[in-house]
Amino acid sequence: xxxxxxxxxxxxxxxxxxxxxxxxxxxxxxxxxxxxxxxxxxxxxxxxxxxxxxxxxxxxxxxxxxxxxxxxxxxxxxxxxxxxxxxxxxxxxxxxxxxxxxxxxxxxxxxxxxxxxxxxxxxxxxxxxxxxxxxxxxxxxxxxxxxxxxxxxxxxxxxxxxxxxxxxxxxxxxxxxxxxxxxxxxxxxxxxxxxxxxxxxxxxxxxxxxxxxxxxxxxxxxxxxxxxxxxxxxxxxxxxxxxxxxxxxxxxxxxxxxxxxxxxxxxxxxxxxxxxxxxxxxxxxxxxxxxxxxxxxxxxxxxxxxxxxxx
Numbered sequence: 001x002x003x004x005x006x007x008x009x010x011x012x013x014x015x016x017x018x019x020x021x022x023x024x025x026x027x028x029x030x031x032x033x034x035x036x037x038x039x040x041x042x043x044x045x046x047x048x049x050x051x052x053x054x055x056x057x058x059x060x061x062x063x064x065x066x067x068x069x070x071x072x073x074x075x076x077x078x079x080x081x082x083x084x085x086x087x088x089x090x091x092x093x094x095x096x097x098x099x100x101x102x103x104x105x106x107x108x109x110x111x112x113x114x115x116x117x118x119x120x121x122x123x124x125x126x127x128x129x130x131x132x133x134x135x136x137x138x139x140x141x142x143x144x145x146x147x148x149x150x151x152x153x154x155x156x157x158x159x160x161x162x163x164x165x166x167x168x169x170x171x172x173x174x175x176x177x178x179x180x181x182x183x184x185x186x187x188x189x190x191x192x193x194x195x196x197x198x199x200x201x202x203x204x205x206x207x208x209x210x211x212x213x214x215x216x217x218x219x220x221x222x223x224x225x226x227x228x229x230x231x232x233x234x235x236x237x238x239x240x241x242x243x244x245x246x247x248x249x250x251x252x253x254x255x256x257x258x259x260x261x262x263x264x265x266x267x268x269x270x271x272x273x274x275x276x277x278x279x280x281x282x283x284x285x286x287x288x289x290x291x292x293x294x295x296x297x298x299x300x301x302x303x304x305x306x307x308x309x310x311x
Contacts (some may be wrong), residue, residue, distance in 0.1 A: 154234030
């Protein structure tokens with residue numbers, strides 16, 4: 001049968017069969033790495049990201065790579081971080097442009113770097129598992145179970161009674177606003193998610209459409225793609241893996257593995273002392289790393305966007 005088709009299409013000569021044989025001989029399936037952790041933000045907070053990289057070196061050693069997305073790259077600082085990390089560190093420049101004007105102070109508050117979390121879907125082309133962490137965290141003890149367990153679909157932090165509507169300034173007609181809200185300070189992506197490349201593209205499409213409706217940056221978009229693509233979603237205990245540092249959360253601190261300094265007044269670099277963060281931040285400074293700054297230096301890309309009134 002195959003020979004007949006080959007002859008009908010190519011006039012015989014076995015060219016189709018020989019081409020297929022050649023392809024099969026040379027074909028090498030893509031071998032994925034097991035796991036990476038990624039994080040990202042504006043370059044003025046690179047020192048905080050560096051501290052988290054050092055925390056991961058101590059408490060999550062069984063990963064292949066740590067990937068950092070920043071809007072500006074300081075090669076000297078990257079070199080220092082790589083010299084300190086036993087885990088391979090990859091730093092990538094990340095600028096995002098949706099092609100639309102927007103007027104949403106919530107996006108300006110978080111910066112458009114919050115949308116680099118979408119890269120988790122794309123990274124599944126290279127890794128079986130991808131873990132996102134915010135960088136305002138202090139890791140208290142080993143968290144190897146995040147790699148060895150949580151091994152199917154998508155995981156975000158549990159929001160309990162919070163609804164999708166909380167992630168939007170205005171209701172979105174095509175989304176079930178009563179669905180559980182996404183909380184994306186810690187995300188685990190697994191490569192059994194169907195069509196993760198299509199999900200990746202959809203994240204940007206929906207962001208462009210709803211950018212003025214978002215309350216917490218990327219979280220509302222995760223709600224939409226989970227709903228639209230029927231992504232299997234499970235939840236991580238926030239009191240263990242994203243425990244607040246404010247007084248109201250002290251009762252959970254004994255069992256917590258990761259402390260999360262959400263809200264500006266709780267940031268470690270805004271005066272909220274944390275021994276774990278200080279240990280690794282000091283190690284970074286002692287190696288010649290820069291101090292953290294709350295002043296954002298605009299990249300040429302961001303300056304262009306502001307000049308042309310895109311933001």
